[in-house]
Amino acid sequence: MAGDDIPGGWVALDGGTVAGTGRAGEEPEAARTLTARGALVTPGLVNTHHHIFQNLTRAYAPATGYELFDWLKALYPLWAAVDEEAVEVSTWVGLAELALGGCTTTTDMLYAHPRPRLIDAQIRAARDVGLRFHPARGALDLSEKDGGPAPAQLTESVEEILADSERLVRTYHDPAPGSMLRIALAPSTQAAVTERLMVETARLAERLDVRLHTHLAESLGEEEYCRETYRRRPVEQFEHVGWGSDRAWVAHFIFTEPWERERLGRWGTAVAHCPGSTMMLGAGAASLPALRDAGVTVGLGCDGSASTDHASLWLEARTALTAARERGGAGAATARDILRAATVDAAACLGREDGLGRLAPGAPADVVVWDLDEFAFAGAHTDPVEAWLRCGPVRPRHTLVQGHPLVEDGSLTLPHARTHDMLTTHAHHARRIQGLEDGT
Template sequence: MTVSVRPTRAGAGRTPGPDREELPVNDTLIRDAELVVTMDGDEIPGGWVALADGTVTGVGRAGDEPTAARTLSARGALVTPGLINTHHHIFQNLTRAYAPATRYELFDWLRTLYPLWTALDEEAVEVSTWVGLAELALGGCTTTADMLHAHPRPRLIDAQIRAARQVGLRFHPARGALDLSERDGGPAPDALVESAEEILGDSERLVAAYHDPAPGSMLRISLAPATQAAVTERLMVETARLAERLDVRLHTHLAEDRGEEQYCLETFGRRPVDQFEHVGWGSERAWVAHLVFSREDERARLARWGTGVAHCPGSTMMLGAGAASLPDLRAAGVTVGLGCDGSASTDHASLWLEARTALAAARERGGAAAATARDILRAATVDAAACLGRGDELGRLRPGAPADVVVWELDRFAFAGAHTDLVEAWLRCGPVRPRHTLVQGRPVVEDGALTLPGTTDMLTVHARISRRIQRLGAGA
């Protein structure tokens, strides 16, 4: 099957005269793939994908390739839509695998790291975001959400946006927030806590300055109080109202830890999902991270509301909370995307690795038939896009879609003998990294390497900043 759209750019489609050279219709042709998986109903052996002006113009089988200005080889490779990360805390790569916190569960882990995060400034956030986005691209991610919830200084989201524009990933920063300090019963020190007025005012400023709701947008803002165990009920209520007025999405952690459940019962007299509904968040405008500790009726309510879940099994398992049951969430009708979560809990930013973890966790919970690699690929593309409110455009390779494409190497030693199902091989074998990662048609990774300038210098600066921050924990 071939699906193709021939765009009419200047010069295209006209008969060339003697002094006029015919221009190629497409900018880029990715060809000779072992398999193209469109996530739009087709798997095409020997397929190709054509791109022009930042969009997909066609997909098809060998022998019907269009012309293009340049060609990228997918020989020996699997081609998929770019992966979409629905939950992250990228700044935490500054305290990755921080030894004093590696044996703690969630809230003790947070109390160990919060004092270090009080040192965050614009340089630290911009550099850590640049490094984190580059790492995500090397794991096949083309779109990412990120919750920055520690704001010891102003305009840290602005610093993230500067980094995202340099790297070139599609970016959904979630303006995180903490307004409940330790002395008021919350987990965060005063230096990381803002007033509700400051949070709401800055949230509105960011939406006005940066949010782009247009199709194909590279940047969308969402509003994200960290968790009901770390913010006031007032902030949750007023943030929901503000998101409705500004028409932006809502994001928070929900039912991540037994400590959150206990806090909500003791403070509000309600379980976390009940309180979530009470403050006006039960809607299709919201997506939540984790939902590890939920009941059947609660999952059914999320499905009814249209509230998506960012499934991050690597992080919650590493922190000793286990993983949400992907089979149970899907059986309830909940839309489930994948997320890497924090770079100081998961300690990586590879969405491929998180996808493999999700496959293993689902089968551990529900048996060998509980999930396939295609189920997980759907969670990392189509369903992840829906979580971010972009299910009508991202996560598929079809004409008119944004040109976010990954070419995955499948011709290495790790895949020797894997011939019968290349999608299963992609996730069960490995580790695997992209040969090419393209965002809006532009390669961020090409021939296995970042195309970004100054990567070595950026890592040097990151090391300087992260060592300075970690010295705070040693009292230096």
Template sequence: MSVDLLIRNASHVYVDRGVEVTGGGSWLAVTGDRVSGYGSSLDPEPEALRVIDAGGRLVTPGLINTHHHIYQNLTRSFGPAVNGDLFTWLTTLYPVWARLDEEAVHTSAYIGLAELLLGGCTTSTDHLYVHPRPNLVDAEIAAAREIGFRFSPTRGSMSRSEEEGYLPPRSVVQDRDTILADCERVVAAHHDPAPGALIRVGLAPCSPFSVDDGLMRATAELAERLDVRLHTHLAEAESEIDFCREVYGRTPVEHFEDVGWATDRAWVAHFAYPSEAEAERLARAGVGVAHCPSSNMLLCGATAKVQQYRGWGGPVGLGCDGSSSADAASLWMEARAALLVARLLHGPASMTARDALDVGTRGSAACLGRDDEIGHLTVGALADVVVWDMDPVSLAGAHSDPVEAWLRCGPARAWVTTVGGRVLVEDGRLRLPGLSEQLRTHDRISREMQGLV
């Protein structure tokens, strides 16, 4: 019996932590949307309807992005905000983002997901918390469906404005009843709990400095009732600690716990400034962390203590964060940044390339509640696969360990990316027929939002 797709002649297939196929001639088989087998040059290859020759390249599971604000690629490297701290950056950009509409969100999502594919990402969440107009989450889900990308967006929200001593302007916040009603609508319209789903939806109040505690509690209760996941920013900046002590009389983590979020249904972005005791409590509660090293280095000045948190049993995944903070959406870059910053802060034994890969695959999948079927290439897993391309000059002399070479030597880029066995990147190029038109639309909208036309 033949399989649908055979990726053959790989240098190495990283199947899962502790499971690797080594040596030239390694292969991976796909039947339908699932991995159906793998082997080395010593194992007979199955017949296949389609064969991709990996040309001696490394094969891994697709990387998984656990934190993003895709609409922000419309304001990349926005001049007035690039060198400010987090609060300055946000207050500068909120009025610009207030111009978002369905067309802007759709095209930014299309371009953002395309960029993620080139960086080896096959599943991404998104945290869309600015809602100056209705149906914005629907627009980005439509873009993901057009591409065939595995997408877990969150219906974000902000309920407190600058008029009440919080950060956002009134134009981008909504009242609690409007938010909760639309959260329920979006889940009913788009969330697919079935195995192999392309679209899963979560709920995501933005942050302690833009959401009231009543909305946080109500959202946690709604997520429990609808059986969806919860996401928010937490302990991202030192100024957040001061804000929470002044407004709530407690630290951000204490506030998070008090409003009922310290469960394994939740994962949080950044988590750069908890105390050690707070971090251990959340890890043991099963709260996931989206580690965003590039964004943290650009905006926050600190980063999550990844290996320590993992040691306590907490899931940690990778996130590239919004395009106008980190300004790039390559999870390969984030994996490399995670490796480097860990070793800078905690020494060379603190993280290996395999640790970073595990964070970006299994760890990220656990944050999204999907490590049963994504983040690995075991038989029966979804066939979300990346064949990595690196210039032979960059790899010259790297013979002993393809996984270490992949992250140390770089830069690496996807040569083939499949989502559920469907090839979306081939020969290093996106196979998206609508890309050129979307780029033209994106350019027009971006210039209009930034006041350049």
């Protein structure tokens, strides 16, 4: 999205960046061409909030129909069985699924750490798949015995969390333009971690110059916890622990007052809008129009693979369009507004200042070619961007990251045998974790 639509246009890629765009008849010579005839070309979608490991417990029957905290309590014991291989394979499968949905960059908050070096396993998977990856080192340090929601097996000490966070940043974080890998620091939520962890993490992020991420104003339970524990609303506590800045982006931000939205806008703190997940859990969704009116940058996120139960950023974008119109009326948002949230503004959530989310010279070469199916799009002739989001469902013809096709002609370019092995291994771990090893 460099600005204007280009009917019948082209995008040229060179050396991992966009070399240029133009109209039909002006195409430069190319070593290789991928056809976009009859399709819509957009920047790659950017996912600003996810919990990929949860695809190991998708649609888990005993937890369906629960609100957030009861849902978490039903699943926490299962997640205690997650190990390094389960995390690597679940991340691999989740990233491949994201690519098949037109996503080229994703963050991920893995906050359950029953075993060490789980983020390292995620990074191995991301390098193998080839998706641009921003892992947010999640954390829980408040166990049930101390008044938190999580069992002790999933919590760590503040010292362990901070030490591993610094190790990950120093080992993997790449701040350069076009980076394929950046680390953020991400205590899960103020209702599941100590005040000390929030304060110390903010200080560490400042010292290491990395971004901060957490859930904020996601549920009424969180609001009740902050009021009872700190005598403050979640946003007031967020500011108290030193997070109110443009270094942070937060997920959800549903249960808020106008002054709280205005405060985030003033700080430059961005929001990952994930309406599919929060609506599925009965919490509703943030008002995208109200956030934008307050000057808040809003990106889109798939959120939990065991609450949303999918990893399609296209589907999340369509949900965001309908949610915005339900909250603000038919004129509250257009498909272009949502596409911007899924690209330019999502990249801003992740702190990208290298043109990510745009099709402009010098920007990272992340491009999606969307098939406009003859049945789903029959009759849609006046606006291909509106048709892209209102019709469908839509799958990419091609998904390119850093100029490399991850999806070509609708199929993953990863070896078929590798994909089959990963899905088989994933099924084994998912059934083991859910207690279904006997085949029932």
